[in-house]
Amino acid sequence: MSIIFDHVTHKYEAGTTMEKPALKDINLVINDGEFIGLIGHTGSGKSTLIQHMNGLLKPTEGTVYVDGEDICGKGYSLKSLRSRVGLVFQYPEHQLFESSVLLDVEFGPKNMGLTQLEIQYRAFEALKSVGIGDDLIDASPFELSGGQKRRVAIAGVLAMKPKVLILDEPTAGLDPAGRDEILGLIRRIHEESGITVILVSHSMEDVANYVDRIIVMNDAKVVLEGPPKTVFANCDALESIGLSVPQVTRISADLKNLGLPVRPDSITIEEAADELAALYKRLH
Amino acid sequence: MIKTKDLSFDYIRRDEEGNVESITRALDEVNISVKPGDFVAVLGANGSGKSTFAKHLDAILMPTEGSVYVNGMPTTDEDKLLDIRRTAGMVFQNPDNQIIGTIVEDDVGFGPENLGIPTEEIWERVDKALDRVGMTKYRCDSPNKLSGGQKQRVAIAGIMAMKPKCIILDEPTAMLDPVGRREVIKTAKELNEKEGVTVILITHYMEEVIEADRVIVMDAGKVVLEGTPRQIFSRVEQLKSFRLDVPQVTALAFELNKRGIPLPPGILTVKEFEEEYIKALSALEGDA
Amino acid sequence: MIRDITIGQYYPENSIIHRLDPRVKLAGTLVFLVSLFLFKSFWGYIPAVIFLFTCIHLSKVPFKHIVKGLKAVVVLLSFTLLANIFFTKGTDLVFSWKFIKIYREGLEMAGFMAIRLTLLITGSSLMTYTTTPTKLTDGLERAFAPLKLFKAPVHEVATMMSIALRFIPVLLEETDKIMKAQQARGADFEEGGLIKRAKAMIPILIPLFISAFRRAGDLAMAMEVRCYHGGEGRTKMKPLKYKLRDLIAYLILAAYLAVVIFIGKKLH
Structure with a gap:
């Protein structure tokens, strides 16, 4: 399922004195099965961008195509779009409302008008895939720990079996281990189901390990785009807009600049360690 | 206080x-x-x-x-x-x-x-x-x-x-x-x-x-x-067992240390790492 | 969108109306409201309209902004309008179709009520546009201070109001967010009959209540650590003190009231 942004501009409060552009002439193609990291700091337009992908917001100018169809076209079913493009908002646990975990996860499939059997099957499957055990499915979602709540909320979107899964800062507020667990979970979902995943984050280090392609937004525009190594090669450009590259990337770039024979584009600790250890051993 | x-x-x-x-x-x-x-x-x-x-x-x-x-x-x-x-x-x-x-x-x-x-x-x-x-x-x-x-x-x-x-x-x-x-x-x-x-x-x-x-x-x-x-961050593995982490540089230094490169424990910043690594390399050249 | 509701929210400006003592503005609003109920004919509204427009002009709040604020009450306005058109019985029939009968009196009454309501809402919202909630509640607290003699919790009520006003925009934004999150899960708030729609609100209301309670708990704690312990022994950063301009404003208000009463008598 591909998503195409064709000259999309979005202005909040268009036509009033308070008008402010949140997206300026965005052109993007998101291919089937990609794992994308969308990076930018608060107010860069990344939240506005993802809300265009499932029709929660509509472009002021330009067109968004999903599977070749204009999602603002006449007779286009936004409801069906939203089950195909699943969007997990920031702090998704704040939207839980049902009396039990299972019922909450069933909310999405129920809205799709599926049979009761299918609804339950999907809910169970989704809960299993996020690692919520059978012992918790009848518990009240409000009694769970923070990390568990977040998994349940993600399951609530997964149960709709979307072809595209968008997650807005899924690790916000989690501790380091919780962060790694959620990111690992997302990677597993991507690998096992092959769906497109768009991970919104403001941490380069978080996405470096996981994604195929990074899209960097700043001031309502896409400023950089490409595989992590290509994007991180622009250390200084990224830092000038207040985003930091992973520390290990900074180190490899600096050492390279100092004239050491190392690759300047290591993006994970393992890569950098291999590279630096090899250099040391060579001199030994 | x-x-x-x-x-x-x-x-x-x-x-x-x-x-x-x-x-x-x-x-x-x-x-x-x-x-x-x-x-x-x-x-x-x-x-x-x-x-x-x-x-x-x-x-x-x-x-x-x-x-x-x-x-x-x-x-x-x-x-x-x-x-x-x-x-x-x-x-x-x-x-x-x-x-x-x-x-x-x-x-x-x-x-x-x-x-x-x-x-x-x-x-x-x-x-x-x-x-x-x-x-x-x-x-x-x-x-x-x-x-x-x-x-x-x-x-x-x-x-x-x-x-x-x-x-x-x-x-x-x-x-x-x-x-x-x-x-x-x-x-x-x-x-x-x-x-x-x-x-x-x-x-x-x-x-x-x-x-x-x-x-x-x-x-x-x-x-x-x-x-x-510095003392705390030299305990990389222990911190992980508490569901915590260390900064990437500290983890990198720790990893290199495990592989036999003499870097001091508890490195905290990029600059510090670069200096220590270069020091380790020049110590080699000095030997050779 | 729900976030667009701007009625009642403070509009920062530096105007003479903004600088007036909140007690003057409270009194002014009261006088204005009373003046609206003194007439039963269109002409009587002319001084009220002039008065209101002068105040709006002086307040530097853009007229566009005020009109935008009125959008939020369009439903209420049209409801009154229709009710008046259809249910006022009179003698001069202008339109009739099956059981629907519209009289001239009904149309007049509707126009009359529409003007009155619009003026009433605009007038009172002008006060909230030009007065920060803190000052407004300060003003209320002072205005109702005599009630303290009867052990009425004036300070507490004023504080509660001020906090409520502070959190309205926060909760509106939150509602917007929750609505979107549930829509992303396929929820539909626009389809079906009344019962179905009411039911569709549950996934919004429950998270909203939970969040409001969480916020209330947090806020209570934040107030406690900042040594809040009721009104006793409390000083004010911005104590209310009448200035010359406030006295002049009172005089103008009195004059306005006199004119209105005079015209009202003349017209009857």
């Missing part, structure tokens, strides 16, 4: 009839002492008890066992409650839920108003506090229009206007983006250095504790590690 003695706290859950359903020990014999002017970071994963601990320092929670002293005053002394809270101010996690005023300067004045400070002095304090956190420009704005980092700075100014000796920051950056996080930590650091305010920073972000004088690590309600950032 702040001292806890065998501080323990139980969360007691009761069912609808008021019978005890379960008891969870959130703090277990915590002994800590913080000297005036210190910058202490309390590090712990979610559920480690660090926030429960922070809430004891400002007499929001009362110990189940043991005691807490703020500037020598036991927090259980109800007559001293206001004194304790004007000595040790507290900033919380959610920037939206701690701003009371509808414009920035009104909010900063809220504390001094409660203390019964004369009007003129309130203005002086508000001016100074806003200046200290760099928010003077926004004094007449609505807090709703500010970024998360700016809101937290307003909250800090609100505490500073009460002229506390100590500020407790209870996960002030958990809901902020990296820019906001840097703003808040920088502000706290400056208050500590320039004003000599004691700072206790509760967090689970590793990068934020690097500049602390001392780090206290909590896990399952207990203090499990205590030391300088």
